[in-house]
Amino acid sequence: MPSVYIKTYGCQMNERDSEAVAAQLVAKGYTLATSENAADVILLNTCSVRDMAERKAVGKMANLAADVRKNRPNVVLGFMGCMAQSRGKELIDTLPDVDLVIGTQKFHRTADYLDEILAGKRDKVVDVEAERGSEAEIRQHLLFGNGGTSSESPKRAITAFVSIMQGCNQYCTFCIVPYTRGEERSRAIPDIVAECQQLVAQGVKEITLLGQIVTSYGRRDYPVQDGKSAFVQLLDAVHEIEGLERIRFTSPHPKGYGDDLVEAYARLPKLVESAHIPVQSGSDRILKLMHRGYTRERFLGILAKLRAVKPGMGITTDIIVGFPGETEEDFAQTLSLTRAARFQNAYVFKYSPRRDTPAATMPDQVPDTVIEERHARLLELVNDIGREHYAASVGTRQQILVEGPSHKNAARLQGRTRCNKIVIFDGAARHVGQVMDVQIIRAGTFTLYGDPAIVNLN
Numbered sequence: 014m015p016s017v018y019i020k021t022y023g024c025q026m027n028e029r030d031s032e033a034v035a036a037q038l039v040a041k042g043y044t045l046a047t048s049e050n051a052a053d054v055i056l057l058n059t060c061s062v063r064d065m066a067e068r069k070a071v072g073k074m075a076n077l078a079a080d081v082r083k084n085r086p087n088v089v090l091g092f093m094g095c096m097a098q099s100r101g102k103e104l105i106d107t108l109p110d111v112d113l114v115i116g117t118q119k120f121h122r123t124a125d126y127l128d129e130i131l132a133g134k135r136d137k138v139v140d141v142e143a144e145r146g147s148e149a150e151i152r153q154h155l156l157f158g159n160g161g162t163s164s165e166s167p168k169r170a171i172t173a174f175v176s177i178m179q180g181c182n183q184y185c186t187f188c189i190v191p192y193t194r195g196e197e198r199s200r201a202i203p204d205i206v207a208e209c210q211q212l213v214a215q216g217v218k219e220i221t222l223l224g225q226i227v228t229s230y231g232r233r234d235y236p237v238q239d240g241k242s243a244f245v246q247l248l249d250a251v252h253e254i255e256g257l258e259r260i261r262f263t264s265p266h267p268k269g270y271g272d273d274l275v276e277a278y279a280r281l282p283k284l285v286e287s288a289h290i291p292v293q294s295g296s297d298r299i300l301k302l303m304h305r306g307y308t309r310e311r312f313l314g315i316l317a318k319l320r321a322v323k324p325g326m327g328i329t330t331d332i333i334v335g336f337p338g339e340t341e342e343d344f345a346q347t348l349s350l351t352r353a354a355r356f357q358n359a360y361v362f363k364y365s366p367r368r369d370t371p372a373a374t375m376p377d378q379v380p381d382t383v384i385e386e387r388h389a390r391l392l393e394l395v396n397d398i399g400r401e402h403y404a405a406s407v408g409t410r411q412q413i414l415v416e417g418p419s420h421k422n423a424a425r426l427q428g429r430t431r432c433n434k435i436v437i438f439d440g441a442a443r444h445v446g447q448v449m450d451v452q453i454i455r456a457g458t459f460t461l462y463g464d465p466a467i468v469n470l471n
């Protein structure tokens with residue numbers, strides 16, 4: 014059977030989509046190649062959120078066409094995902110070696126299209142149509158562990174991502190996602206719970222619920238019940254699953270943090286003390302121009318409520334610097350919010366104009382040199398605060414879920430604290446999948462080092 018290599022750009026949602034496509038192909042008898050040089054089919058799962066991500070994927074495909082295709086003319090080349098969705102056939106017009114373009118609502122058709130192309134029944138396929146019910150199709154898993162998609166290195170999967178919805182209705186003025194992922198569509202609670210139960214039966218201990226804005230989950234399908242939003246109803250249902258140790262989710266929207274969600278952290282012990290809450294800016298003026306729907310005061314109020322319930326909460330965020338019209342005063346507000354919020358970590362993005370988004374044509378686009386300089390300043394502050402968080406963990410005892418070998422040094426093991434800090438320690442294979450306590454003995458850059466033996470002696 015043909016072998017497939019999938020390269021993924023972008024966010025966890027794209028990683029999850031790639032995993033589901035790989036699982037679909039394996040179920041059909043395809044094998045997964047360990048490198049593009051050994052593959053009969055090479056698929057690039059693309060990201061459109063910033064221009065750089067698009068350029069990387071286009072550049073990669075041009076190289077594949079020039080190098081791989083030249084020596085092996087029968088190799089099938091394809092684009093999937095967000096850029097495939099937004100550019101469609103235009104991609105084949107600019108890169109004629111591309112055989113397949115699959116949009117974000119068509120991942121489940123990949124195997125059928127590849128079969129047809131490989132059998133010579135079709136030459137090129139472009140499918141970027143919307144498809145009703147496609148949100149329920151991202152449900153197959155590989156479970157090779159650590160997100161790996163290589164059948165040659167099967168490891169036990171301890172953690173898994175579960176897609177609960179597709180699309181976004183927020184229309185932030187900088188963001189291309191509503192145009193590439195479509196309108197918000199949610200899966201049914203029993204369907205999601207069944208997938209989680211199956212994962213747990215296969216040894217998974219931690220599930221991360223995924224969506225563009227998970228806090229908007231099921232708003233049209235499940236009315237508020239006993240003060241609980243549809244998303245909190247879903248958390249309750251997943252929490253019931255016996256054998257599941259931990260629940261995470263990403264990404265929420267700040268305006269989705271009602272009291273029901275804050276209380277869920279107090280009520281549900283499996284919901285770990287960790288939240289990635291994108292703030293984007295610390296300036297109310299810019300937040301309004303971004304169409305975010307909250308103020309800095311409201312955002313800081315949410316953090317205060319979460320920390321009142323769970324003082325050790327690990328809070329991370331996304332911030333964009335250089336949004337059109339951002340002045341030095343606006344940027345100072347972002348710096349001051351970052352200090353006040355004391356994020357455990359933050360992804361700092363340089364604003365990138367995206368096609369069809371309102372911000373791309375707003376006046377006062379910020380020059381690249383200014384964006385670079387603000388990016389460096391904010392990153393330094395984020396790293397300083399992050400270092401303080403990690404240093405403060407030294408000497409404490411932390412509960413970790415052991416995920417498997419460390420990515421940096423396979424002779425050691427890696428686990429994660431409840432507030433999502435990576436902990437490296439010397440352990441044995443039997444520890445993998447265990448929830449255990451370690452004593453933190455040292456902090457590195459966004460990594461902790463632990464010693465379970467010290468705890469055992471106590």
Ligand code: SAM
Pocket residue numbers: 024062063187188189190224225226264265266291293331332333362363364365366367
């Ligand atoms: N759904 C999430 C939310 O609440 O906004 C985020 C999804 S997006 C894939 C991840 C991050 O990319 C965003 O939070 C934002 O910080 C960043 N991003 C989105 N559009 C961007 C743009 N045009 N330029 C720079 N960064 C951008």
